[in-house]
Amino acid sequence: MSTPIVEFKNFGFKYKSQSAPTLHDINLTIFKGEKVLILGPSGSGKSTLANCINGLNPFSYDGVITGSCKVAGMETKDASIFALSKVVGTVLQDSDAQFVGLSVGEDIAFALENQSMPRKEMLPKVEWAASVVGMSDFLMHVPYELSGGQKQKVALAGVLHGDVDLLIFDEPLAALDPRMGMTAVELIDRIHKEQNKTVVIVEHRLEDVLHRSVDRIVLMNEGRIVYDGVPDELLASDLLTRYGIREPLYIKAMKYAGCKLTPDQNLSDIQGMDLSPFEDKLKQQQLVKLEKYVPRVGEEILKVQNVTFAYGKDPVLKNISFSVRKGEKVAFVGKNGAGKSTMAKLICGIIRPREGQVLINGTDYMKYSIKEIGEKIGYVMQNPNQMLVKDIIKDEVELAMLLRGKSREEIDEAVKKALKMCGLYPMRNWPVTAVSYGQKKRVTIASILVLQPDIIILDEPTAGQDYRHYTEIMEFLDELNREYGITIIFITHDMHLAIQYTDRAIVFSEGELVADDSVFRVLSNDEVIKRANLKQTSLYTLATRLGLDPEAYIEHFINYERMVRAHGQPAAD
Amino acid sequence: MDNRLLINLIPGDTFLHKLTGKTKVRTFLILLVYIIMSFDLRLILPLFILSIIGLVSVKPNWKVIRYFIIIIGAMNVLNIVLFWLADPAIGSMWCGGTTTVLFRVTERLYLSAETLWYLCVRFIKMMTSFMVSLVFILSITPSELAAGLYSIKVPYKICTIFSLAFRYIPDIGRDFQNIKVSLQTRGVELDPRKTSLGKRLKQNILILVPLITSSFDRVGNISNAMDLRGYGRGKTRTYYSEHEELKADKVFKVLQIILILFCVYWIITQNIMAETLNMWYPFS
Numbered sequence: 001m002s003t004p005i006v007e008f009k010n011f012g013f014k015y016k017s018q019s020a021p022t023l024h025d026i027n028l029t030i031f032k033g034e035k036v037l038i039l040g041p042s043g044s045g046k047s048t049l050a051n052c053i054n055g056l057n058p059f060s061y062d063g064v065i066t067g068s069c070k071v072a073g074m075e076t077k078d079a080s081i082f083a084l085s086k087v088v089g090t091v092l093q094d095s096d097a098q099f100v101g102l103s104v105g106e107d108i109a110f111a112l113e114n115q116s117m118p119r120k121e122m123l124p125k126v127e128w129a130a131s132v133v134g135m136s137d138f139l140m141h142v143p144y145e146l147s148g149g150q151k152q153k154v155a156l157a158g159v160l161h162g163d164v165d166l167l168i169f170d171e172p173l174a175a176l177d178p179r180m181g182m183t184a185v186e187l188i189d190r191i192h193k194e195q196n197k198t199v200v201i202v203e204h205r206l207e208d209v210l211h212r213s214v215d216r217i218v219l220m221n222e223g224r225i226v227y228d229g230v231p232d233e234l235l236a237s238d239l240l241t242r243y244g245i246r247e248p249l250y251i252k253a254m255k256y257a258g259c260k261l262t263p264d265q266n267l268s269d270i271q272g273m274d275l276s277p278f279e280d281k282l283k284q285q286q287l288v289k290l291e292k293y294v295p296r297v298g299e300e301i302l303k304v305q306n307v308t309f310a311y312g313k314d315p316v317l318k319n320i321s322f323s324v325r326k327g328e329k330v331a332f333v334g335k336n337g338a339g340k341s342t343m344a345k346l347i348c349g350i351i352r353p354r355e356g357q358v359l360i361n362g363t364d365y366m367k368y369s370i371k372e373i374g375e376k377i378g379y380v381m382q383n384p385n386q387m388l389v390k391d392i393i394k395d396e397v398e399l400a401m402l403l404r405g406k407s408r409e410e411i412d413e414a415v416k417k418a419l420k421m422c423g424l425y426p427m428r429n430w431p432v433t434a435v436s437y438g439q440k441k442r443v444t445i446a447s448i449l450v451l452q453p454d455i456i457i458l459d460e461p462t463a464g465q466d467y468r469h470y471t472e473i474m475e476f477l478d479e480l481n482r483e484y485g486i487t488i489i490f491i492t493h494d495m496h497l498a499i500q501y502t503d504r505a506i507v508f509s510e511g512e513l514v515a516d517d518s519v520f521r522v523l524s525n526d527e528v529i530k531r532a533n534l535k536q537t538s539l540y541t542l543a544t545r546l547g548l549d550p551e552a553y554i555e556h557f558i559n560y561e562r563m564v565r566a567h568g569q570p571a572a573d
Numbered sequence: 574m575d576n577r578l579l580i581n582l583i584p585g586d587t588f589l590h591k592l593t594g595k596t597k598v599r600t601f602l603i604l605l606v607y608i609i610m611s612f613d614l615r616l617i618l619p620l621f622i623l624s625i626i627g628l629v630s631v632k633p634n635w636k637v638i639r640y641f642i643i644i645i646g647a648m649n650v651l652n653i654v655l656f657w658l659a660d661p662a663i664g665s666m667w668c669g670g671t672t673t674v675l676f677r678v679t680e681r682l683y684l685s686a687e688t689l690w691y692l693c694v695r696f697i698k699m700m701t702s703f704m705v706s707l708v709f710i711l712s713i714t715p716s717e718l719a720a721g722l723y724s725i726k727v728p729y730k731i732c733t734i735f736s737l738a739f740r741y742i743p744d745i746g747r748d749f750q751n752i753k754v755s756l757q758t759r760g761v762e763l764d765p766r767k768t769s770l771g772k773r774l775k776q777n778i779l780i781l782v783p784l785i786t787s788s789f790d791r792v793g794n795i796s797n798a799m800d801l802r803g804y805g806r807g808k809t810r811t812y813y814s815e816h817e818e819l820k821a822d823k824v825f826k827v828l829q830i831i832l833i834l835f836c837v838y839w840i841i842t843q844n845i846m847a848e849t850l851n852m853w854y855p856f857s
Contacts, residue, residue: 098798
C-alpha cells in the first residue's frame, strides 16, 4: 500500500468542445493494491477523471490538461493511450459495444492480437483470463448468445493480461439486473484480492458497490473532490444527500429512526455491524403510526387473459393473466429475457397473442390496429435517442397527431397541453439536440402524452441516470399519475424504483408470471426473489437482524418514505 | 453452432472449415484466376465437380442455399440465352471457324453446334465461379477472412472492417426493429395493406434518423474500446482465429504452388501468345 500508482497533482481538465473546465484542483493519490470507489452524480466529472487515467482524455477526447497526472510513473500527457493501456485496463459501461470480437475467445484475445503476440503464447493467456472470470466454457460462443453480465465478464477478461496493474470499471452496474450486479461486485472483489490488482470503480450506486467492502471512497461534485476517505465516515455524514447520491436503504432507515451514526460503527457492512446501540430506536420507529397508503384506483382498463406468445416454437410468454386498473402504478420486473419487454410489446399490439385475450376497456384489442392501440397505450423506449426523429421539440411532440391527420387547432392545443404537463413549454422551439438526456426523456414522454393515452409504458425510465435526475423523472411521473390519473407501467430491474414509486409488482421469470403482488410482499418472498434474479434489499437484512417481520418492516419504511416525500421529515425528538 | 443464413461466426468442423484463413483466401483467389483464364472444359469441369463435392462436404443449410443456387442458375441460363440472341455466330469465332447448323429459327437466328458448345462451357464456367465462391463463403468465418486478407498483405485496418461489420450488423438490425416499434405505436403505419409503397418508403426514412444517431454513439464506444486495448498501436498484428497450419494446410500450399505455376504457363501460352481466339472443341 505504499507505492502510488496514480497521482493527480493540482490537476485540471478542460474538453476542447467546452468552455469551462470539467475538472478542477484534483489532488488524489491511489496506491498499489487499493480498491477505490469514485462516487458522484452525473456531470460531476467522475467518468472524466477515470478517462484521464486510462488516456481516453486527452488522446481520444481532445482537451487541455493543467497540473500533473502520473500513472505508474508516466506523466499521462506525455504518454499515449497505448502506453497507458499496458498498465491500465478499462471495462466500459456499454458491455455490448466493447465486445469487438466475434467470439468470446477472440474478444479476450483482442489486446494480445494488437501486441502481435504469436497465437501459441496467446492461447494459454486467453484460457487463463477466461477461467479467472468463470467463462472457460464459453470461449466459442458468439456475443449474441451472452447476457449483459457475461459480456461484462468477457470485457474484464480482455483487460486482465499480465502487465495490467490497475483496473478501471466505468459504471459496471448500469446495464445489469440486481442479481447480476451483485455477482459483478463479487467478481471485482475476488479479482482485486486474488490477482492483487488496484481497482477503481466509477459508480453512483453506492449501496450495490458496498455489497463488498472498498478501501476508500472519493466523492466528486461539479468537477471537484468533495470527500476522500473511508466509507464509514461518509455514510455517517450528510454528504450523500447533499450531493444527490442515494444513501443505502438501511442507512436511510437508521437515519429516519433518529439513530446517531458515527464513523467507528462499521456502517458499510450491514451484516457485520453492531446493531445493539440502535435496536431500541429502530424498533420504536416501527411503532410510529402512519397513515395507511391506499392507491386511488378506478375501473379495470387493461385485462390480459391466459396469454401465450412465441416467436418460433418455444413460448416466450406462457399463460399470463393479470389486470390493471385506472390510475395504478405497476412495475414489470424480472431478469433480462424473462419476458417483460415482450409483454409490453404485446400490450401495445406490436405482437399479438397466440392464445388468450387482451382487453382494453373491456374490448378485445384484436380489432384495433397498432396505431389505434397507440392512442390508448403509449410506449416510451429506454433510449430517447432511439425515439427522437425531429429537430425541434414541438415538431417531435406533434408528430403523432400529424400522422393521425388532426386539424391544426386540435394539434396545437394537444401539443401545448402535453408540453406544459412535461414542463417543456418554454423550450418548445429548442432543438432536440440542445437539451440534456433527462429532458430528452421528457420530450419522448410528451410525444406520447400528446395522444392522451390512458396508460403509458416506460421501459427502464431511469437507466443511466444519477439519483437526482432519477428522482426528478420519477417525481414527474408520479405527478402525471396523481394529477392526471394516468396509469403507468414501468419495466424495470431497479428494485429501489419499484419500492418507492409503484404500488404493485408483476414479476416475470422464464416467460411465466411468478408473482403479482404489492412490492414489499414480493421483496420479502425468497422464492420469488430467487426465480426472478432479484436481490434482497438491505431493509430485509436489517429487519431480519432485528428480529422483525421483513414484510411489515419494508411496508412501514415505504409508507414513512411516502410521508417524508409528501410533507418533509418530522423534526427528530 | 450458429449457422445464421450463410455466414458462420464460429468455424465448423468439416475438412474445409478446419483450414486456416490464409489457406482459404489464397486458394480462393488462385481458383478465381484459374476459372477466368480459360474457356477450356477440360480445366473447368474437374473444378466444377470438385466444388460440388466441396459444397456437400461443408454440410450447408440446404434450405437457404437452395434458393441461391436456383436464382443464380436461372440468371445464368437467361444470360446465355441473351448471348445467343445477340450473336448466334459467337461459337464459330471460338471453335475454329466452322459452322454446323443444328436448326434455324430465322435467317439470322440459328443454333450451331459450335455456339451450343460455347454457351454450355460458358454456363459451366459461370456456375463454377459461383460454386467456388459459395464454398469459400460457407467455409470461412469473418475473422478468418480478416486474417487471410492480412496474410496477403492487405493492411489490417482494412481487414478489421470485415470482422467488425459482421459483428455489429445484427445489433443495428435490432436497433432498427426497436425504432420501428416505437414509431408504429406513435402512428406510423407500415402495414402494406393500409399504406402505399411511396408513403411507406418515406416513413422508413423517418426510422433512419434515430438509427443513425444511435449508431454514431455506438461507433464512439467501439472505437474507445478498441483504443483502450491497444488497437492501432503496432504495424503488425496477429490473429487469435488463425490457428497453426495443419497437415492439410501444408498439402494445400503445395497444390497452390503447382496451380500458380500452371496458371502462369497457361496464361502465357494460351492467352498472351495465342494468335486467335480459341477454345478446346472436341468435335471439329
